[in-house]
Amino acid sequence: MVDSVDRQLLDILKDNARLSFADLGRKINLSPSAVRERVQKLEEFEVIQKYTLQVDHKKLGNDLEAFILLKVFPGQLKNILKKIKDYPEIEEAHRVTGSQNIHLKVVVKNQLSLQRLLDELMNFSDTNTFLILSKV
Amino acid sequence: MVDSVDRQLLDILKDNARLSFADLGRKINLSPSAVRERVQKLEEFEVIQKYTLQVDHKKLGNDLEAFILLKVFPGQLKNILKKIKDYPEIEEAHRVTGSQNIHLKVVVKNQLSLQRLLDELMNFSDTNTFLILSKV
Amino acid sequence: MVDSVDRQLLDILKDNARLSFADLGRKINLSPSAVRERVQKLEEFEVIQKYTLQVDHKKLGNDLEAFILLKVFPGQLKNILKKIKDYPEIEEAHRVTGSQNIHLKVVVKNQLSLQRLLDELMNFSDTNTFLILSKV
Amino acid sequence: MVDSVDRQLLDILKDNARLSFADLGRKINLSPSAVRERVQKLEEFEVIQKYTLQVDHKKLGNDLEAFILLKVFPGQLKNILKKIKDYPEIEEAHRVTGSQNIHLKVVVKNQLSLQRLLDELMNFSDTNTFLILSKV
Amino acid sequence: MVDSVDRQLLDILKDNARLSFADLGRKINLSPSAVRERVQKLEEFEVIQKYTLQVDHKKLGNDLEAFILLKVFPGQLKNILKKIKDYPEIEEAHRVTGSQNIHLKVVVKNQLSLQRLLDELMNFSDTNTFLILSKV
Amino acid sequence: MVDSVDRQLLDILKDNARLSFADLGRKINLSPSAVRERVQKLEEFEVIQKYTLQVDHKKLGNDLEAFILLKVFPGQLKNILKKIKDYPEIEEAHRVTGSQNIHLKVVVKNQLSLQRLLDELMNFSDTNTFLILSKV
Amino acid sequence: MVDSVDRQLLDILKDNARLSFADLGRKINLSPSAVRERVQKLEEFEVIQKYTLQVDHKKLGNDLEAFILLKVFPGQLKNILKKIKDYPEIEEAHRVTGSQNIHLKVVVKNQLSLQRLLDELMNFSDTNTFLILSKV
Amino acid sequence: MVDSVDRQLLDILKDNARLSFADLGRKINLSPSAVRERVQKLEEFEVIQKYTLQVDHKKLGNDLEAFILLKVFPGQLKNILKKIKDYPEIEEAHRVTGSQNIHLKVVVKNQLSLQRLLDELMNFSDTNTFLILSKV
CATH class of the missing domain: 1.10.10.10 (Winged helix-like DNA-binding domain superfamily/Winged helix DNA-binding domain)
Incomplete structure (x- = not known):
């Protein structure tokens, strides 16, 4: 095709x-x-799903980018899948295999915004956060 | 601005x-x-870095998408950073904090292509692979 | 004997x-x-327990094989042991030592079927999934 | 088909x-x-790959069954893939994703035979052993 | 400035x-x-936040110093943040990323006082304790 | 006394x-x-070891604070203990028990300075970095 | 003294x-x-606490010895400390630091007795079992 | 018998x-x-292997007891098995399954003696140390 x-x-x-x-x-x-x-x-044929753009988040005032792996608490999967749509900080979200269940890419203003986001996510899941240092 | x-x-x-x-x-x-x-x-001002597109990899014959976290072997950081550019299967690569050093997003045809890629990466680093199940 | x-x-x-x-x-x-x-x-004398056969799962339309290690939630051991019998995707199941309690071998059609199975298992246990790449 | x-x-x-x-x-x-x-x-069409049988290993004098996950040392992948064929204790071997690379099922006489096998495998890889307690 | x-x-x-x-x-x-x-x-301008001092805890009868990483239980974040203020053994406390959420530095009299502190913390979180051996 | x-x-x-x-x-x-x-x-009697001060690192232009746990490579312990003294980014360093050997507190300007520091440390040890979000 | x-x-x-x-x-x-x-x-002066003896467990019909590390569930610490006294299979028990809380040495007849013991312990805690292969 | x-x-x-x-x-x-x-x-018949005694290590001036799990470096197994005999601080040593290979029980005077012992062991293996808090 x-x-x-x-x-x-x-x-x-x-x-x-x-x-x-x-x-x-x-x-x-x-x-x-x-x-x-x-x-x-x-x-x-939906081979092309979307035209999109990459921005420089720092120049938009968002100092931190991170990946967050979530291990969802028992019975909370549906709730967190709904909630993820509501956080503008979450750029991408995928279901994954491994010992965690959900993989997020987030862009936040600073440490306090990251903490606020984690405080929310901690109601639904264990979180493991990897700060992005640079793009290779 | x-x-x-x-x-x-x-x-x-x-x-x-x-x-x-x-x-x-x-x-x-x-x-x-x-x-x-x-x-x-x-x-x-490079706020916009790039206009790009999202494709349906399955429709292009690539059945598996995965995140791979690399823990680089002593002395191999420069080598692997160079090598990453050569693999077309690697869609994105970031340096990250955590117990691993590099985070990859890869798109491959099937299990054997994933294995071949891992065989290569294993010369430079420990690998931890998370299969992508779906987009949230 | x-x-x-x-x-x-x-x-x-x-x-x-x-x-x-x-x-x-x-x-x-x-x-x-x-x-x-x-x-x-x-x-x-039940030295021989069963005559059985090995099939090529890909040729039967099942693209993914995986091992899944389960760490059962408190109070859910009996429930999950019963449930395991009901999933045709589960080829083998063993109780094991280690930080997890149950070891599964599963055969599924594709990523979405794997996700559906994991969604079920996540009601009873943490899951850690290892995709099978090839037989040695 | x-x-x-x-x-x-x-x-x-x-x-x-x-x-x-x-x-x-x-x-x-x-x-x-x-x-x-x-x-x-x-x-x-090789849908059927092999007719085989399941035996009661205890009745054949082999008291311990275990899964072993191997994290192969840098540069040792080819060597260990060759070696695996030589150990009669290894019943099954698969390449897998996750933080380890190879998944084994082994059947051994007792703790000392398991130790001897691990001593061998430790030349090529880190090992993580899960004792099989029972079949579900 | x-x-x-x-x-x-x-x-x-x-x-x-x-x-x-x-x-x-x-x-x-x-x-x-x-x-x-x-x-x-x-x-x-609060560049200087505090003048403080470093003491030799052993000479004050406190034989053990440790770092403790806490993974807070669902719904217990607010409670533990309040509680932390009440324990005189806790010298410093930080919110952190990683698979745990809170990082403590504690100074205690001996193994039993450490155990008593851990018994308290275990009501709110999983604990991982690193004994301090020496200052570099 | x-x-x-x-x-x-x-x-x-x-x-x-x-x-x-x-x-x-x-x-x-x-x-x-x-x-x-x-x-x-x-x-x-060296009960008091030092009078010191706490500063607001952000106000001094250092945006990131982190804890780093090091698992020292074989034979590199002496080298890294010497090196630690040379990095002004390292505020505190302790030898600790646990699966890692050295615990650092670091203050850096931004993600790139943290990456440069990690690049150095990666010559001597595996690193695991916890970003400090706030003081409790 | x-x-x-x-x-x-x-x-x-x-x-x-x-x-x-x-x-x-x-x-x-x-x-x-x-x-x-x-x-x-x-x-x-209780420098000597007890005269005791070491036996060959295999000769007494107990084929497996193991260490088990327990991570106690929230609110279950007191219960499990009481329970431990009731299991004759538990030879030694210590409270420990680390990511787990209790360290056991157990001696059991075979895999099924070990499984029965783990089934009990799983009501109070996550378990991680290390089979003893030999005494060094 | x-x-x-x-x-x-x-x-x-x-x-x-x-x-x-x-x-x-x-x-x-x-x-x-x-x-x-x-x-x-x-x-x-060597059912009884040894008559021995339990002492209060604190009363003999040894303030710290710990379990240490060793993950032996490639090629160092024989060396460390020999070395273990030479350290009087090591009370017991066992070969074990799991992701580590050797399990030690050690008794040391204080943090510095523990550090010296770990410095030695780190030549042969990764170490993971669990401080004993009390006997259950």
Whole structure:
């Protein structure tokens, strides 16, 4: 279903999701309309799920980024899955295997905001927090 | 430097990074050129780092996604930081605190590709792998 | 009670439990009836507990195999021991020493089926899941 | 490729892999030759990998069964994968994810034989041993 | 706000917080009144939080010093934060990230007083105690 | 050797180590010279080890405080004990029992300074870092 | 209170607690009555707490010896301390620091007796069992 | 081989290994010579391995008792097994299963002697130390 030209397109969009169909076409020797058709097909079949952006959190006043692994307390799984949607600090959340059950990526203003978030999460689960030092 | 209108713009772009300046403007009652100016300023000051996309890895033939925590062997930090760039399976890599040093997000075809990747990583570090079950 | 000829027989059957008494006899220079007598004695004294088979789970549509270690919640031991019988995904279950109490081998269709199983087990115990990558 | 009748056959053989084609046929209302054909197809496509048997290890003089998780030392993966084949005490071996790399099932005569095996394995890896208490 | 002379002053006071303004002035070539002014400003802006002292606990009859990491039980965070104030054995307490939530430094008379303290803390949290062997 | 009046004096000095002998005397109904004598005796017998101060590290430009537990690599104990003296970021260092050997308290400017410190420590030991969120 | 001759006596008794006063005296050049006096004084001051013996548990039909570390559940400390006295399988019990609270040495007939003991202990605490392989 | 009267004798000797044959006989209605015969048989068949004594270590100037679990470094097993014999602080040593390999019981004068012992052991293994708080 997805051929090698599609994969090229996806690779390019991954690096710059705002390129116009014309710019995309120039990079892979296709007409803008041929690109548009392929991209629309990739969107329709939900190969492409979302166009999004990466920001510099420090420049937005959020000094700390962290991964948090949660080991959910007995009977609290449903509650915490609902709650996760309500915290704007939580950027990403995944169910995972291992001795913990949920993996979060969070962005917070400072130590006190991280503590407030942990205080909330501690009602539902044990938490293990890994501060992000830098991107490799 | 970043005002509340900028933050609105960033929120909208986070959900759909391909919206045109006209569409963005309509959503926040600004002219396309005013939007363009703001977006360009956010790019210039590197508040916006990258426009990118999320894909459905299963539909691209990659059945397994996982987080891997690495505890780097003595003297191997520089080597592994270089190597990480070479593995296409590694989507994201961060230096972190905790009892491990590096946090990876990987996307692989199947168990054997995951094993091959782990075989490589085991030359530089202890590995702890958490299979991703679903996105919350 | 079990002599070295019996042990030879058991070794051969372990590799191919469907061999006829005649075939078994040929391999160890015994008459079919002598083999039958020995095998029946081994069954009678329950040295042989079961003839069984190994299948390729992937070919049956089950993409993931895993070991799961359970640390049972206070007061839930009896409940979980009963429940284990009801899950067809659980191939083997043993009580073990260590910081966990029960060791499972499970075969599931995919990540979502594994998640559903873990959701159930999480009512009775902490879970630690090890994905099987390959057989050595 | 594998239909519901095949699955029935596999379930029956899993409980008693030595049943004759006639006995199998009686259980699922098929002629012996139809059963034979199906079983041969399942063998041919390697859905069935092996007919084997379960024995009572205590009755064969082996008092201890255990799972051992190995965290392989840097550079020792290939060596230990080779070595594992040489130890008759090792019943099963799998590559796994988690903070360890290899999962073993072992059957040994007594504490001293377990110690001797661990002494060997300790040349290649950290070991974590879980004594099997009973089958659930 | 804090210049390099202030930092010098802070470094000297950290080694001997009882030095007179005259003595401090002599060490950094400032008049006593200039020192006084700077110190008062550092106190006013709460750069300096407290002048304190280090004692030899063994000489005061307290044989054991330890760090204790607490993993607070569900719903017990507020209770333990209040309780911590009441134990004179607890010298310092911090909220921390990691798999535990609170980090204590305690000074106790002997093993039995440590046990009594742990018995109390065990009502609110799991405890992990590290005996201090010496100061580096 | 240390009587209850001495203990009162130590408690007062712990809260404010810069109080004059006159102020100290007023608080416990002793003449300044009697206080001086007692304090000098406590210094002489090294009950008092040091007068020091607590500062607000954030106000000095150091955004992160953390505890780091080190598990020293084979043969590296002497090296790391020497090195610890050289890092100004390390506020306190203790030898401890537990599965790690050394306990540090560190104060650093930001994530990158913490990473640089960890890069150094990783030459001698495994590190486990707990970010300090607040003082209780 | 305890001099070097007493220590010699204690060392000898530790190796053979049934030696007569005459035999003890011969080994350290003292009269039987002088030895008796010293031993009685050591008993009186409770330096000697108990004369006991070491047996070969296997020869008494107990095949397994193990250490068990218990992490007591909230509110169960008193209950388990009482219960411990009732289990004849528990040879020694100590309160300890670390992430667990109680350290047991147990001697049991076989895997099933160990499982029965663990089933009981699991009502009060998490258990972590280390099988004893041999005495060094 | 060991009958119920022998077991009674062993139980009594475990509580007081210095009782005379006459005293032992009175407790179980046997003549002194019959007791002697039984005891000698138990010694001969090495059911009884050693008569020993329990002392109050604090009264002998040893303030700290601890269990230490060792995870032996690759290639160091033989060395450490030899070394263990040389440390008088080590009261008992066992090979164990679990993630560590050797279990020690040690008695030391104070924190510095414990540190010196750990410094030695750290040449051969990772150490995990549990301070004994009291006997249950």
